[in-house]
Amino acid sequence: MSALAPYAGQLAEGLAALGLEVAEATRARLLAYGELLLKWNRVYNLTAIRRPQEVVTHHLLDSLAVAPWLDKVQRLADIGSGGGLPGIPLAILRPELAVSSVETVNKKASFQQQAKIELGLGNFQPINARVENLQPELPFDGVISRAFSSLGDFVQLAGHLVAEGGALYAMKGLRPDEELGALPAGWTLQAMHALAVPGLDAERHLLVLVRM
Numbered sequence: 462m463s464a465l466a467p468y469a470g471q472l473a474e475g476l477a478a479l480g481l482e483v484a485e486a487t488r489a490r491l492l493a494y495g496e497l498l499l500k501w502n503r504v505y506n507l508t509a510i511r512r513p514q515e516v517v518t519h520h521l522l523d524s525l526a527v528a529p530w531l532d533k534v535q536r537l538a539d540i541g542s543g544g545g546l547p548g549i550p551l552a553i554l555r556p557e558l559a560v561s562s563v564e565t566v567n568k569k570a571s572f573q574q575q576a577k578i579e580l581g582l583g584n585f586q587p588i589n590a591r592v593e594n595l596q597p598e599l600p601f602d603g604v605i606s607r608a609f610s611s612l613g614d615f616v617q618l619a620g621h622l623v624a625e626g627g628a629l630y631a632m633k634g635l636r637p638d639e640e641l642g643a644l645p646a647g648w649t650l651q652a653m654h655a656l657a658v659p660g661l662d663a664e665r666h667l668l669v670l671v672r673m
């Protein structure tokens with residue numbers, strides 16, 4: 462039996478608690494991605510999380526808790542995505558969402574490419590680059606990151622990727638009040654959403670930053 466199979470029920474309940482209707486085949490793909498993370502973690506050093514149950518709570522559900530706030534986004538870039546978080550779970554959840562995933566460490570980007578192939582993710586594109594050097598042909602209406610940098614650095618390094626009318630989405634733990642006080646000129650906080658991640662006893666916030 463696979464390592465994550467015992468937690469399939471917890472994933473289904475967690476997704477329902479997030480208000481997400483997710484077909485069984487999609488849940489199976491999410492678990493398959495979690496299995497790949499666990500399997501390749503030792504080789505690629507993708508994440509500090511090694512317990513299967515925490516892959517469900519801290520990675521899958523944590524990544525998908527932001528989905529309701531991204532429902533209007535069509536082209537999403539995930540910056541400093543490591544093993545593909547939150548980009549791969551979001552790409553699995555929403556096949557119509559085009560996700561580009563920017564990661565500077567070659568072996569992590571290679572893992573993401575392998576996951577794309579194994580999971581058949583046609584809407585997911587890993588890019589092995591430093592985000593500040595990336596000049597995409599088309600900008601993104603959503604640019605997201607989790608555990609990447611301070612808000613100020615996120616704006617400085619990735620702000621150029623955001624299309625007119627688009628936004629930066631920063632996934633944070635505690636309210637980053639100090640970082641908000643040091644936002645670079647020209648950017649402002651549009652919204653801050655407190656998130657409750659099922660099975661995760663910790664504060665989570667999604668901050669939406671836009672150009673002034």
Ligand SMILES: C[S@@+](CC[C@H](N)C(=O)[O-])C[C@H]1O[C@@H](n2cnc3c(N)ncnc32)[C@H](O)[C@@H]1O
Pocket residue numbers: 508540541542543544545546547563564565566569590591592593606607608609618
């Ligand atoms: C703490 S990890 C977070 C990974 C993932 N977002 C997660 O939540 O599990 C931060 C990642 O950002 C990547 N990174 C750091 N600076 C970067 C840059 N300038 N451009 C692209 N990726 C970068 C690192 O290689 C690392 O994989």
